[in-house]
Amino acid sequence: MFTIIDRYIIKKYLGTFGFMLGLLTIIVLVIDVQAKAPRIEANGFTVNEFLVDFYPYWILNLIITFMSILVFISVIFFTSRIANNTEIVAIISSGASFHRFARPYLLTSGFIAIVALLLNHFVLPLANVKKNALEPYTYNAVSRDELTGTAEVATQLSKTEYIFIKYYNKKEKRGSGFFYQKFDKNHRLIYQLNASDFFWDKEKSHFVLTNYLEKTINKDDTEKLGNGNEMKKSFGHPPEELFPDVLLGQNKTTPELVKFIEREKDKGNANLNTYLNELYQRTSMPVSVIILTVLGLSLSSQKKRGGLGLNLALGIALAFVFVFSFEALKVVSSNNTLTPLLAMWLPNIVFGPIAVYLYFKRANQ
Missing domain, CATH: 2.30.30 (SH3 type barrels.)
Structure with missing residues (x-):
């Protein structure tokens, strides 16, 4: 049963998250369209075509990628505000424990994580099919040719079959x-x-x-x-x-991606880290929503000198380190330095215990 305080916190959480989501979408969309318009038109398309056939799917991909950052900043923002207004002190002074106060945070982050899981595994791949069909035409000529131009191909069909192609136009x-x-x-x-x-x-x-x-x-x-x-x-x-390219894994729902990886393993293909990174990240990123919610709550639920500005600066810095560590670890995994499973879960493995420690430290104060 939700109390008035539960509903208040959930409303603040989702309202701030929705505002941040809308703000990021508008700002990034305007900047990206202005930057890419010359290349789009140089490739024979119009910006209006891309606004209908590309950007809705691109935005969905962007939202999923930065969802952890948005959640973390949202929690830091509204929790710092109610902490500075001494609302948290009043709630805990009324007899509620910090664990009870944290419950709506955990429930809301769990709901967002479940939605993100479903989007990642089943909806986003369908959007990526549309996005990836046009995305090469927003690149420069060299990057575009890597995905749509002519290249030499060597592939293994099975453990005993091979194909070599001198010139192949993708x-x-x-x-x-x-x-x-x-x-x-x-x-x-x-x-x-x-x-x-x-x-x-x-x-x-x-x-x-x-x-x-x-x-x-x-x-x-x-x-x-x-x-x-x-x-x-x-x-x-x-x-x-x-002849799969690096974008193929993004276009497949998780059941399809698992079948593709198993088929490639049966063929003897050992260069699968790009697809394994995609598979494991689909689960690890939504889990990070809960971890960053706990971390954000622990860092911002106490009134501090510097107030909201200091908390936001710290939150933004940590969030970007967390999310962009995924991109760095993808490169490390692709070079076979780390296994894909460890690489895609390492940020959660590092930040998870930190979030739990800070949470219980805050609860015991």
Whole structure:
């Protein structure tokens, strides 16, 4: 049963959080549109198209990314205000313990964390499909070409199958210099396929290879050669699955991402840290909402010299260190210095005990 004080704190929490959310959205949207408008228009789009087809999904991604910061600053802001007005002293003096006072904070942060979990695992990936389709056209030419231009490709389809492509255009899903090899369990080459050009037929879900040459090696080492103008070939998956880029993990819901990672492991792909980082961060970031709520409450629930300004400065500094440590740890994990699971949970592992210590220290004062 919620008391008047519970409802008051929950209203303050959600109201301040909503205000911060709206303020961040408006400021960042205006700044980002102004900065990216020249590149958008240089790529043949209009800003209005992006405001409809890109920015709503981009904003959702931004909100999830900075939700921990917004929660922390919101808690610091409104708790410092009621502490400076001696409202917390009055509540505790009336007989309520600090633990009882903290209950609406924990309930509200738990609610936000659950919503963030659902968004992270199931809603945000669907938004990322829309966002990532257009985001390369907001980059400079070099960064854009990394995602939409022509590149050399080498991929492992299974433990015995490999594809090498000299030139592959990721946007058009076509290329030249196609080379496929298949080995037996003893690593002996048993089949080889070359093609001068190829493209992906989306409607029929197969590759079309032109000017191909194939070679089959029998058990007695004799060879059977074949060639032709056109061959239809399916490798079980579309190009975005066979030749994944760094954005693919963002586009998959968690069940889809888990299946993709398992399939890549079965193929023998050891370079999965980018996708594992994405998977583990989807849970660790929402959990950080609760940790930062406890930390913010502990730091700002006592009236201090310097008041709201000092608490906000400290809160903003800690929040940015916390959230941007995730980005730094992604790089560390991608270089195989830390495992993805440890890297994505390390900020919570470090800040969690600190938050608990400060909370009980404040409760015992």
